[in-house]
Amino acid sequence: MTYAYLFKYIIIGDTGVGKSCLLLQFTDKRFQPVHDLTIGVEFGARMVNIDGKQIKLQIWDTAGQESFRSITRSYYRGAAGALLVYDITRRETFNHLTSWLEDARQHSSSNMVIMLIGNKSDLESRRDVKREEGEAFAREHGLIFMETSAKTACNVEEAFINTAKEIYRKIQQGLFDVHNEANGIKIGPQQCISTSVGSIASQRNSGDVESNSGCC
Amino acid sequence: MSSVPHRKTWRKSKKAVKVTRSYPTFPSLNAWEEFRGLLPVDGEPNPGVGLGVEEGLLCQMVHSAEFNLFPDSVVFESNFVQVKKGKNWIDIYKASNTMALGVTSSVPCLPLPNILLMARVKWHQGQSQTWNRPSTAPNIILKRILPLKFVELQVYDRLQRILRLRTVTEKIYYLRLHPDHPETVFHFWIRLVQILQKGLSITTKDPRILVTHCLVPKNTCSPSGDSKFVQKKLQASQPSESLMQLMAKGESEALSQIFADLHQHNQFSYKFSSRSSKKTETKKNISEKDTPREDGIPCTRDLSWRNSFTYGEWERENPSGPQPLSLLSTLAASTGLQLAPLVGNSI
Numbered sequence: 001m002t003y004a005y006l007f008k009y010i011i012i013g014d015t016g017v018g019k020s021c022l023l024l025q026f027t028d029k030r031f032q033p034v035h036d037l038t039i040g041v042e043f044g045a046r047m048v049n050i051d052g053k054q055i056k057l058q059i060w061d062t063a064g065q066e067s068f069r070s071i072t073r074s075y076y077r078g079a080a081g082a083l084l085v086y087d088i089t090r091r092e093t094f095n096h097l098t099s100w101l102e103d104a105r106q107h108s109s110s111n112m113v114i115m116l117i118g119n120k121s122d123l124e125s126r127r128d129v130k131r132e133e134g135e136a137f138a139r140e141h142g143l144i145f146m147e148t149s150a151k152t153a154c155n156v157e158e159a160f161i162n163t164a165k166e167i168y169r170k171i172q173q174g175l176f177d178v179h180n181e182a183n184g185i186k187i188g189p190q191q192c193i194s195t196s197v198g199s200i201a202s203q204r205n206s207g208d209v210e211s212n213s214g215c216c
Numbered sequence: 217m218s219s220v221p222h223r224k225t226w227r228k229s230k231k232a233v234k235v236t237r238s239y240p241t242f243p244s245l246n247a248w249e250e251f252r253g254l255l256p257v258d259g260e261p262n263p264g265v266g267l268g269v270e271e272g273l274l275c276q277m278v279h280s281a282e283f284n285l286f287p288d289s290v291v292f293e294s295n296f297v298q299v300k301k302g303k304n305w306i307d308i309y310k311a312s313n314t315m316a317l318g319v320t321s322s323v324p325c326l327p328l329p330n331i332l333l334m335a336r337v338k339w340h341q342g343q344s345q346t347w348n349r350p351s352t353a354p355n356i357i358l359k360r361i362l363p364l365k366f367v368e369l370q371v372y373d374r375l376q377r378i379l380r381l382r383t384v385t386e387k388i389y390y391l392r393l394h395p396d397h398p399e400t401v402f403h404f405w406i407r408l409v410q411i412l413q414k415g416l417s418i419t420t421k422d423p424r425i426l427v428t429h430c431l432v433p434k435n436t437c438s439p440s441g442d443s444k445f446v447q448k449k450l451q452a453s454q455p456s457e458s459l460m461q462l463m464a465k466g467e468s469e470a471l472s473q474i475f476a477d478l479h480q481h482n483q484f485s486y487k488f489s490s491r492s493s494k495k496t497e498t499k500k501n502i503s504e505k506d507t508p509r510e511d512g513i514p515c516t517r518d519l520s521w522r523n524s525f526t527y528g529e530w531e532r533e534n535p536s537g538p539q540p541l542s543l544l545s546t547l548a549a550s551t552g553l554q555l556a557p558l559v560g561n562s563i
Contacts, residue, residue: 039362042359
């Protein structure tokens with residue numbers, strides 16, 4: 001399928017917070033309850049429609065385990081967006097955010113858009129990190145923030161698409177040099193830009209969803 | 217240091233792979249003589265391309281602008297059908313769905329590849345599935361990039377041409393070489409498995425060879441050996457350059473920690489067993505234990521087989537970087553060098 005832009009995303013965060021589940025929910029609309037440790041990189045992709053433009057999200061799902069941390073660092077470069085995920089039921093995953101953020105800042109473009117995600121919002125009874133704490137952390141570090149549930153799909157679309165919107169906004173503001181691949185943005189084949197608008201908006205994999213749907 | 221003449225590294229070259237006739241041949245490769253007859257001279261087509269193992273769909277995808285990964289490294293690849301073991305081997309997916317499996321090197325100057333690539337390919341009806349450049353491109357989706365150090369590759373059923381791929385996290389895939397591939401291609405994979413286990417005499421993987429220095433400069437690998445060149449490359453805007461360098465740096469660090477972390481992980485109850493006891497496991501037991509699901513088994517217990525890799529002798533000279541596998545030419549050319557007897561069904 002043709003596209004106007006390709007955005008590279010990276011999903012980072014502690015092991016077991018639901019990074020792969022978020023990806024699976026976003027790309028396949030399903031939930032895999034069995035925890036399957038990721039090694040190396042697993043890829044996912046999906047088209048979204050932002051402001052009438054077809055945008056392909058190329059998503060790199062990384063290993064969260066400390067053992068693979070040094071390898072994960074090698075995937076940051078060239079990412080336009082990052083989903084930094086913690087588990088609202090495990091305080092330690094929230095406590096480690098600073099470390100992940102340091103890695104992300106150090107190894108990626110300074111313009112990279114980072115979406116902080118408090119995942120597993122369906123497990124309200126086991127909540128260990130208040131929503132306000134996530135919001136405060138995001139505010140302090142200049143991140144976008146959402147709570148999601150990969151299990152119920154709550155806010156999953158929004159998390160990916162709002163990140164894309166922010167990247168697209170930065171492109172329009174001239175903050176991203178789309179010709180520099182180090183920024184994680186690639187321009188699609190020329191012919192697709194003219195053909196992508198409009199007609200594809202209704203396709204299954206296109207999603208221009210409303211922000212803050214509020215399901216969580 | 218080596219009984220073979222100088223070889224090229226795992227660097228992509230527009231020129232065909234050059235293999236001199238002085239190399240011993242692979243005795244059991246019936247097609248090999250014929251293949252050698254096809255050995256290219258400059259300007260002629262690369263036989264690897266003709267066999268569908270070089271410059272194939274996987275290579276084209278990872279080198280495409282969309283990924284731009286390992287752009288200077290060649291990719292050795294083939295198409296496989298994912299199968300599961302029942303009474304007989306059963307295809308997991310429809311015939312139109314295959315898996316492209318390939319190896320490449322994150323750093324092109326390395327003598328051996330260190331990266332495993334996996335992609336799903338959906339073919340159009342009636343389309344030849346080993347075409348390198350089909351008129352209508354199949355739908356190919358890159359699924360995984362795995363450092364080869366985290367993967368164990370076995371020849372599981374030689375007659376059926378089935379490989380068993382097992383990751384450090386115990387995902388297991390049984391992959392049958394696509395029937396459109398000639399037998400020669402499976403012999404390349406057999407050789408690859410052997411090299412992954414034992415290394416080549418030109419690499420420090422071979423414990424019989426005492427190397428007193430690191431063959432690959434730590435993190436500063438460049439074809440010219442010029443560290444300034446590498447530094448310049450690192451600062452360049454190509455994402456894959458940093459990927460190469462950082463992956464090389466990260467792998468051994470990860471290996472040194474992985475087992476402790478994995479075993480400590482309280483969500484899992486890994487059982488430890490010695491490698492020797494592992495070796496005594498019958499294949500029947502393995503197959504019973506390893507019933508693959510859609511993508512294989514997500515998690516099981518015994519990770520001890522990887523300990524031997526962590527402390528393998530071949531790693532000792534290059535603790536901060538990978539000692540990955542070979543280029544196709546090395547695969548081909550070295551087939552007769554230290555050929556262990558081809559092991560029945562499992563290596």
